[in-house]
Amino acid sequence: MAMPMLIPENLMKKEGELINGFAPEVAWVTMGGNKQLEERMCVRPTSETLFSDYYSGVVKSYRDLPLKYNQWCSVMRWEKETRPFLRSREFWWQEGHTVHATAAEAEKETRDMLGVYEKFFREYLAIPAITGRKTEKEKFAGAEYTLTIEALMYNGVSLQSGTSHYFGQKFSKAYDIKFLNKDNDWEYAYQTSWGVSSRMIGALIMVHSDDDGLVLPPNIAPLQVRIIPIGDDEKIAKLAENYEKTLQKAGISAEIDTTDRSPGFKFAEAEVLGVPARIEIGMRDLEQGKITIARRDTKQKILVDANCDIEKEVRALLATIQNDMLARATARRDQMTYVAKTLAEFEKIMNTQPGFVHADWCGDPECETRIKEIRGTKSRCIDENAPLVCGKCVVCGRPAKHHVIWGIQY
């Protein structure tokens, strides 16, 4: 689906919470050509209003439902402070929008998409995200509730990495999205939306990469193997071509570096680019019947028989790298995951080595605000599946309602 980039102010205003949430951070178009516009328009910060306006025209009967759309686009939020890849005024994302005939179906969609994101992070990006529900303060403006996946960066800072919103009938009432249900009664429809963004690139950098450049998990690396022949020897060139052909045929993304730069330069460039595996073919190794495969993630160099089954060898190595990257990221996250029962414990953790802090909360927004005084710590999510830590709010000591995971955020 392709929806317009500009949203007229009156359309944006129909759902009150949404405009209140976004008004301080949208860019306004006020002039077209040399003329002042009669009504200013904002560059979309998100597209619920546009989809809702569209649904109101096409949804008539339960037979029309569900409708599920996805849009790839960039959106704009006029952030005061920006950080490359993590928080930029313009960012690229996919935004999914769905409308359903029942609350149960819409809620299932909301949870299913959170699962898709969590799985994608784990299996492709090798990032172990935690999942849960946002507090009222942190949820999306206009949502009944927001589910979130949260990742932990190498330095213990949290990153909201993907969200899935259940809107119930909030938008359908504001935009008049009604349908005839199976009982032939008019009913307001149930909506969801969900998205992940180019912020994922920031997460990849801040979870896996090092001072020598990117470290990309094999499952999403655009180039998985770079083959570097050392010297001009014809035997070496032929072997490189054989490897390239064999690997490409097997569906592995592999490429010979044919430029005329030095081997050292080529090694360094492959490292900067985060290519997971590098095959180095040099005469000294080859005289022993060997080649070298270098791992980007651990920098380990492995001597392998030159006439090995290169497809099998590389495929196994890429799988190992993928698994190891997830395991290391998980171990680091776990090492930086804490439990706090008192505010003193909480403060000590965040002032030493921050990370995810599990702590109970009474549900009072004032206690949430109090925690923000600790280096800006916010609730990441309510862990709905976990029992309470100790039963007492970490701030006020009153009986706790929620097991919350907290963190300093980007």
Added chain:
Amino acid sequence: MAMPMLIPENLMKKEGELINGFAPEVAWVTMGGNKQLEERMCVRPTSETLFSDYYSGVVKSYRDLPLKYNQWCSVMRWEKETRPFLRSREFWWQEGHTVHATAAEAEKETRDMLGVYEKFFREYLAIPAITGRKTEKEKFAGAEYTLTIEALMYNGVSLQSGTSHYFGQKFSKAYDIKFLNKDNDWEYAYQTSWGVSSRMIGALIMVHSDDDGLVLPPNIAPLQVRIIPIGDDEKIAKLAENYEKTLQKAGISAEIDTTDRSPGFKFAEAEVLGVPARIEIGMRDLEQGKITIARRDTKQKILVDANCDIEKEVRALLATIQNDMLARATARRDQMTYVAKTLAEFEKIMNTQPGFVHADWCGDPECETRIKEIRGTKSRCIDENAPLVCGKCVVCGRPAKHHVIWGIQY
């Protein structure tokens, strides 16, 4: 490549012709959140300024060249009059941008891309476009010259359908894009850009479609075959599934309509959507061992043996439809292509049945302006390969410099 959506005014102003050409038709962002911006920014109408600014930072040596980028995005031009799919304020396109070390290489790129567009129109969209060079008046602001493909709609109105621009050193001088050439001298680089847009959807509608809906050429139809079982018979259902499986396996996009609506409704819907071929399986035909295949383009119905080689049958029919659509569009274009030697002839054509008019031109912009008085007719392009029609300017009678093709435009 993904470049920003907003361009600061000062960056836009560096190349004088470009800003003069686009200033009357850009949308300006003047507020971010609740604050007036210190410098207003326009929503990109095109991205030459952004690519040029980028090149100026990365192009240092002839070894860095050529650089070739493509961006898929939407752009905005604040048109006074809009028409769905043909002229909208926001439209979606691909914009290619390249930078080269020599003029010859850049000029070749400009021509090559025009060839790609012409071929895509002919082989995929079944639209026979004419090609040529824009006059100075009609070329892209800031280009040395603009090449164009122009299509003729069913009603004789022309549509500029794709352009490829040669910039020479105009942008490189304005944005300081210099490189060390092979002689170790500093030289300004040579640039091109080229694009086609969602206007192609308008062209598809206005060239091929009819009062019953879209007519899509098989080579770009998202669904090529809809299979419609008539009635509940199990034998019919099985045959439909066999056809679907066979066609899908052969790489033909085919789908059974499994909804519970009437056959008449299903036929009409397939027509509205422009599905090139429809397989109707009904008991009456089947008792004779037959099925019916209906062509969307001619509405012809063809009786075929039910146990024929369905893949072969459908593949041949789709190829025939594709060829016939191009042949019909070409015949209509040729029928509406005229030659005019005098202004009187020119006016008579445009007031009777407009189309492409071949007529000589002296090169004087005033004569071009005079022709615009005839129902807004503009030069579509200079036909650089054709000899002059008669050697005299169709307006003033002075010696002609160019063989020009003219038309009324959308």
